[in-house]
Amino acid sequence: MVETATSTLRKTALNPVHRALGGKMVDFGGWDMPVEYPAPGGLIQEHLAVRQRVGVFDVSHMGDLRIRGPQALAATQHLSMNDAARLALGQAHYSALLYPQGTFVDDVIVHKLADDDYLLVINAGTREKDYGWVRDNVKGFDCKAEDVGNDFTQIAIQGPRAAEVLGKLTDANLAAVKNYWFTHGTVCGLKQTLIARTGYTGEDGFEIYIPADEKTSARVWQEVLEAGKQFQILPCGLGARNTLRLESKMALYGHEISDSITVWEACLDRFCKLEKPEFIGKAALERQKAEGVLRTLVGLEMVERGIARDGYKLRDGHGREIGYVTSGSYAPYLKKNIALGYLPPAMAEVGRTVLVEIRGQGVAAKVVPTPFYKRAKK
Amino acid sequence: MAYPKEFKYTKEHEWIKVEGTTGTVGITHHAQEALGDIVFVELPKPGAEVAAGKSFGTVESVKAVSELYAPASGTVTAVNEELNTAPEKINQDAHAAWMIKITLKDAGELGGLLSADEYEQFVAEEH
Numbered sequence: 135m136v137e138t139a140t141s142t143l144r145k146t147a148l149n150p151v152h153r154a155l156g157g158k159m160v161d162f163g164g165w166d167m168p169v170e171y172p173a174p175g176g177l178i179q180e181h182l183a184v185r186q187r188v189g190v191f192d193v194s195h196m197g198d199l200r201i202r203g204p205q206a207l208a209a210t211q212h213l214s215m216n217d218a219a220r221l222a223l224g225q226a227h228y229s230a231l232l233y234p235q236g237t238f239v240d241d242v243i244v245h246k247l248a249d250d251d252y253l254l255v256i257n258a259g260t261r262e263k264d265y266g267w268v269r270d271n272v273k274g275f276d277c278k279a280e281d282v283g284n285d286f287t288q289i290a291i292q293g294p295r296a297a298e299v300l301g302k303l304t305d306a307n308l309a310a311v312k313n314y315w316f317t318h319g320t321v322c323g324l325k326q327t328l329i330a331r332t333g334y335t336g337e338d339g340f341e342i343y344i345p346a347d348e349k350t351s352a353r354v355w356q357e358v359l360e361a362g363k364q365f366q367i368l369p370c371g372l373g374a375r376n377t378l379r380l381e382s383k384m385a386l387y388g389h390e391i392s393d394s395i396t397v398w399e400a401c402l403d404r405f406c407k408l409e410k411p412e413f414i415g416k417a418a419l420e421r422q423k424a425e426g427v428l429r430t431l432v433g434l435e436m437v438e439r440g441i442a443r444d445g446y447k448l449r450d451g452h453g454r455e456i457g458y459v460t461s462g463s464y465a466p467y468l469k470k471n472i473a474l475g476y477l478p479p480a481m482a483e484v485g486r487t488v489l490v491e492i493r494g495q496g497v498a499a500k501v502v503p504t505p506f507y508k509r510a511k512k
Numbered sequence: 513m514a515y516p517k518e519f520k521y522t523k524e525h526e527w528i529k530v531e532g533t534t535g536t537v538g539i540t541h542h543a544q545e546a547l548g549d550i551v552f553v554e555l556p557k558p559g560a561e562v563a564a565g566k567s568f569g570t571v572e573s574v575k576a577v578s579e580l581y582a583p584a585s586g587t588v589t590a591v592n593e594e595l596n597t598a599p600e601k602i603n604q605d606a607h608a609a610w611m612i613k614i615t616l617k618d619a620g621e622l623g624g625l626l627s628a629d630e631y632e633q634f635v636a637e638e639h
Contacts, residue, residue: 158548169575170548177574178549373548373575439596441552441572464551464574471552493570 146194147287147351155369163259165195168371180374181466184335185507188293189370190358193334193341194351196288197261199254199268203277206250213271213414214244214254215397217407221246226314226332228405230397231267232415236422238391238400240264243332245316250277253328255288257387271414287351291358292339292378294509295365300340302361304329308340322354334375336382337509380472381465383433383505389444389460390431390474398422399476401431429457429476433504436471440490440497447491448475448499456481459490465506472506473499513541513632516607520583520622521631527607528583530622535584536610539571542635544606547573550599555580555611560588562614564621569611571602584621586614 143166152159157168170177183189201209210218216229225246231239240260245253256264265281272279291300297308306319306329316330321342333339344354359367376386385391390400397406397419408420436442442462450456462473477488484503489496519527525543529536544550552572562568562582569580590613595601602609616622626634 172545172548176549377574439552440554441577443577464572466574 144195146192147346147348148192148194148355150348151352151355152192152369152371157369157371160372162195162372163257165258167195168192168369169373170371171369175368177371177373177377178466180368180370181377183366183368184293184337184370184374184378185467186294187365188291188295188299188362188367189335189374190355190362190367191290191292191370191375192287192355193290193375194287194346195258197256197258197264197281197283198286198288198343199256199265200247200280200282201252201254201268201272201277202280203250203275205275206252206277209272209275209277209279210244210252210254211410211413212275213268214242215406215413215415216244217410218244218246218252223248224315224317226316226330228314230391230402230405231264232397232413232419233393234414234418236396236398236415236418237393238387238395238397239267239393240387241385241391243330245328245330255332260387285346286343287346287354288341288343289355289358290333290335290339290341291362292333292335292370293337293365295362295367296337296339299358299362299365299367300329300342303357311340313338322357324350324354334384335378336384336505336507337378374466376461377463377466380461380463380474381467381505381507383474386461395476396422396427398427399429399431427479430479430482431460431474432477432482433502433506434459434462434473434475434488434490434499435502435506436473436490437487437498437500440492440495441471442473442475442490442492442497442499446473448477449489449491449496450481451487451489453489453496456488462490468506470506472502474504477501515540515628515632517628519607519628520625521628521634522581522583522625523634524579524581526581526583528622528625529610530616530619533616533619534589535586535614535616537583537612537614538610539580539602539606540631541606543578544603547571547576547578549574550602553595553599553602553611555591555595556588558588558591562586562588562612571599580611582614583625584614585617587617589613589615 152168321327328343448457457477
């Protein structure tokens with residue numbers, strides 16, 4: 135294993151706080167981030183806290199692009215596969231930026247701040263690539279694309295008790311903010327703070343965007359922990375973030391989606407609006423829709439002892455290679471070993487047994503419905 | 513953490529307790545702490561041969577897979593099956609959660625292992 139000197143890694147404003155909490159730090163896409171906090175919980179406890187109570191994450195490493203100007207909507211429509219014209223003020227949706235081949239530049243949450251103002255929240259590992267892509271592709275439109283990622287500390291409060299925790303810290307009427315909607319309010323004394331009912335855990339929760347200076351960031355983080363004490367809130371790292379999103383079948387760039395995987399293969403059809411007159415990737419997607427896909431994303435559950443992990447090959451009963459695992463892990467809430475992977479459509483039916491190649495041995499798994507976990511509707 | 517004086521240790525963070533020609537093997541407290549919550553262990557069957565310095569199985573946390581390296585060569589005589597269903601016992605008490613027992617092939621190999629004091633120092637230096 136090659137260690138990257140921490141001096142060359144990027145750090146969020148909360149980095150000193152993570153270290154003070156004893157966070158196990160790792161290099162995540164060039165960022166020095168906590169994978170878990172051994173005390174008080176560890177990854178499994180953090181995961182369970184989010185499913186049963188509430189947890190708090192530093193997600194400031196994620197990027198933020200702002201598209202502003204008279205043709206901001208047109209530019210967003212050109213770049214994004216979902217239909218931004220359907221967004222109301224204060225509404226957000228899941229979408230993706232695509233290459234002309236219909237494959238992924240990145241997945242993104244698009245927020246409509248105003249008729250001429252759209253905020254795109256993007257992945258940490260693709261920040262620079264995405265900004266370059268957006269900047270180049272809005273050139274023909276009367277608007278400006280700005281990279282505002284360094285302006286914000288982004289804190290995610292997730293779990294059934296998240297609204298109660300954040301409710302203690304804000305004057306905003308959180309009950310009026312539906313899932314995937316946002317508002318602005320005073321949070322911990324900070325006026326006009328963006329509060330979005332979004333997240334990457336499959337639970338109810340909020341993401342707040344506060345000024346990125348270390349002192350303010352640490353203060354807000356501490357106030358969140360204080361407000362969550364009665365619910366035994368836990369600080370949560372990237373390890374739990376991954377197991378939570380996996381149980382909820384949420385895609386991770388570089389795994390379920392990438393520059394060589396198309397929207398149909400990744401089964402993200404419902405976020406792709408082909409009825410839009412134009413967007414980058416539309417023509418290729420229309421062609422693939424007519425031709426059909428050669429592989430499709432499925433959920434897997436281990437049947438025999440073993441854990442399927444990212445990149446492991448999938449084989450049929452004759453030992454022929456038929457696909458691969460995109461993400462796999464022990465699932466702390468479900469207490470099973472689960473995975474997502476690509477298989478040919480003819481072999482993707484629920485109940486099909488496939489073999490996962492684990493250290494040279496074929497270990498049986500079966501195709502299961504997804505998402506593996508879905509929170510109870512209130 | 514006081515490392516048991518009667519154990520010998522490897523730089524890969526395994527321990528071995530030698531009684532006569534029997535060696536009992538596990539991983540250290542430091543190893544389980546570094547791994548985090550252990551969710552899976554893969555161990556050899558009784559009768560299998562293990563070789564000093566070579567992998568004899570794996571231990572997996574939620575995040576990662578780690579090889580287990582044999583402190584000494586020998587034949588596996590017993591396997592702690594409990595760890596198949598309760599791998600978290602390793603996190604709870606790594607020095608009690610033995611993995612395999614072996615009949616030692618060559619007691620001379622033990623000379624190359626670390627004492628408790630040497631292992632403690634090795635762990636302190638790693639940080």
